[in-house]
Amino acid sequence: MSAAANPILEIDQITLAFGGVKALNGVSFEVAPGSITSVIGPNGAGKTSMFNTISGFYRPTSGHIRFLGEDITQRPAPQRAKLGLARSFQNIALFRGMTVLDNIKLGRHCHLHTGVFDALFYYGRARREEVRLRADIEERIIDFLEIDHIRNAPVAALSYGLQKRVEMARALAMQPKVLMLDEPVAGMNREETEDMARFILDVREEWGITILMVEHDMGMVMDLSDHVVVLNFGEVIADGTPAAVQGNPEVIRAYLGSGDVEELRRKLRGEVAT
Amino acid sequence: MIDFDWLLLFEVSLAGIGSGGLYALAGLAFVLIFKATKVVNLAIGEMLMMGAYFFFAMASTLGWPIWLGVVVAVLGSGALGALIERLLIRPMLGESPISVFMITIGLSSILVGAVELIWGADQMRLPDFMPSDPVLIGEAMVPPKIFYGFLVATGLIAVVLVVFRFWRGGIALRATASDQAAAYSMGINVPRVFSLAWVVGAMVAAIAGIIVGSISSLSPTMGVFGLSVLVVVIVGGLDSVAGALVGGIVVGLVEAWSGTYLGGQYKMLSTFSLLVLILMVRPYGLFGTHEIERL
Numbered sequence: 001m002s003a004a005a006n007p008i009l010e011i012d013q014i015t016l017a018f019g020g021v022k023a024l025n026g027v028s029f030e031v032a033p034g035s036i037t038s039v040i041g042p043n044g045a046g047k048t049s050m051f052n053t054i055s056g057f058y059r060p061t062s063g064h065i066r067f068l069g070e071d072i073t074q075r076p077a078p079q080r081a082k083l084g085l086a087r088s089f090q091n092i093a094l095f096r097g098m099t100v101l102d103n104i105k106l107g108r109h110c111h112l113h114t115g116v117f118d119a120l121f122y123y124g125r126a127r128r129e130e131v132r133l134r135a136d137i138e139e140r141i142i143d144f145l146e147i148d149h150i151r152n153a154p155v156a157a158l159s160y161g162l163q164k165r166v167e168m169a170r171a172l173a174m175q176p177k178v179l180m181l182d183e184p185v186a187g188m189n190r191e192e193t194e195d196m197a198r199f200i201l202d203v204r205e206e207w208g209i210t211i212l213m214v215e216h217d218m219g220m221v222m223d224l225s226d227h228v229v230v231l232n233f234g235e236v237i238a239d240g241t242p243a244a245v246q247g248n249p250e251v252i253r254a255y256l257g258s259g260d261v262e263e264l265r266r267k268l269r270g271e272v273a274t
Numbered sequence: 275m276i277d278f279d280w281l282l283l284f285e286v287s288l289a290g291i292g293s294g295g296l297y298a299l300a301g302l303a304f305v306l307i308f309k310a311t312k313v314v315n316l317a318i319g320e321m322l323m324m325g326a327y328f329f330f331a332m333a334s335t336l337g338w339p340i341w342l343g344v345v346v347a348v349l350g351s352g353a354l355g356a357l358i359e360r361l362l363i364r365p366m367l368g369e370s371p372i373s374v375f376m377i378t379i380g381l382s383s384i385l386v387g388a389v390e391l392i393w394g395a396d397q398m399r400l401p402d403f404m405p406s407d408p409v410l411i412g413e414a415m416v417p418p419k420i421f422y423g424f425l426v427a428t429g430l431i432a433v434v435l436v437v438f439r440f441w442r443g444g445i446a447l448r449a450t451a452s453d454q455a456a457a458y459s460m461g462i463n464v465p466r467v468f469s470l471a472w473v474v475g476a477m478v479a480a481i482a483g484i485i486v487g488s489i490s491s492l493s494p495t496m497g498v499f500g501l502s503v504l505v506v507v508i509v510g511g512l513d514s515v516a517g518a519l520v521g522g523i524v525v526g527l528v529e530a531w532s533g534t535y536l537g538g539q540y541k542m543l544s545t546f547s548l549l550v551l552i553l554m555v556r557p558y559g560l561f562g563t564h565e566i567e568r569l
Contacts, residue, residue, distance in 0.1 A: 055459055056458075057455070057458070076463070077458045077459055078458065078460075078462060078463045078464075079461075081460060082461050086459070087459050089456065093453045093456035094453065094456065095448070095453055096452055096453070097448075098448075098452065106445070106449055107460060170460070174460065
């Protein structure tokens, strides 16, 4: 799938510098609506920095991020969440003291607009209706991700794979337009990985949610993605379909090194400037 | 010692629980701020003091009615809390916890200095606003100020707990306390939660300060009360509301018992011995989370 005429998310010449270190350097790519787009690259390539910039944790030094055609570069993270950008984290970020259900319920926090007194006194019909609708959605999510049996368990007691699933459920409860997954299957066994891959495909099918993910599991990336973006040292070195990216010589070099042992030796001896 | 005076013990214990309620209230103010922002606020005693002086300015100097004085003093302290957060704490976001800790030490000196500049270093009396008839519980007499102070403290603690259990802001605060990054990405405005915690913390501290000030007297050294509050929250666990309540009562009781049976000079000694003991057995306090920062 090539980038459509109207991308849902557009990354335009993003540069992110920490002091003199450029974590991202002129990164541009587009995410087509309804696609599964993956960002890959060796460790330290800037994938998570990219994610943090898109979700608003970092402010880029220059460049723009457009979401649904609107420039969101200057918007703080909570507003981006309201607009429909949800994310998960590389090292699970759940509210550990709370139960699975409480975590999921917090996902709708960004869409509520009641104050202290509203919550205590005003319970109009429209609101009750809304509350019911929300509960329906939460039930669907719990059902869909097969976590019904643990809904009242404290998240701290769950296995790693299940925690990842709860994190995804919480992101879905935000009813996002784009779901950003930071290494959704890192540290999972074969079976858990396959489950997660199935869930990711189903999220797109059932809810029509666009998916942007960072992942190291190449098998999964190539199987699921419509579009792959390869980062290395903060720059996009390849961008296209899985097949096109797999055959790209620069990508192979980035992942495996040049493979020339003699050249490495010369570099070590300082004969060749790196 | 065949005729042990059980009535005395009962009276002393009641007085201890009474002042423990105040410790718990001040501890709550500390915990609210720590829970949300992970800032160890050493200026908590001075924030109490500011509330009491604001009340003094309204009720004594300006001669306003007591209730209005309390409301304005509490609102003023809330504004001061917001100011502290914006000017001193927010710019330190992401710096080492020790630096922020040092800032709060500096803050306590600034507040004491401000009070001495405006009101002078002499002791002053707050207007009496609590009934002065002694309260009888069974045969035991309880000093009225401590009794009513305890009632106000428990009432206020209950209100704060209920509000933070059911109000969205409270849920946002708990989520922020649990995981800042996750809360931020879920549409929770984390900086606003920080401000909220400081405002509410300062307001709760102000009420505790008004009660403490009217039980004893008003002076720039009132912040020493904060030292006992620190013991309370360390005993209870820095981030535990329940810990602040239990810790408050425990410290209140220990102070009252040692003051009566050992002599006033042993009060501080026994509370701090208790602190050392608890830290040896449970380094994170009675109810604290295990991951808290060690300073």
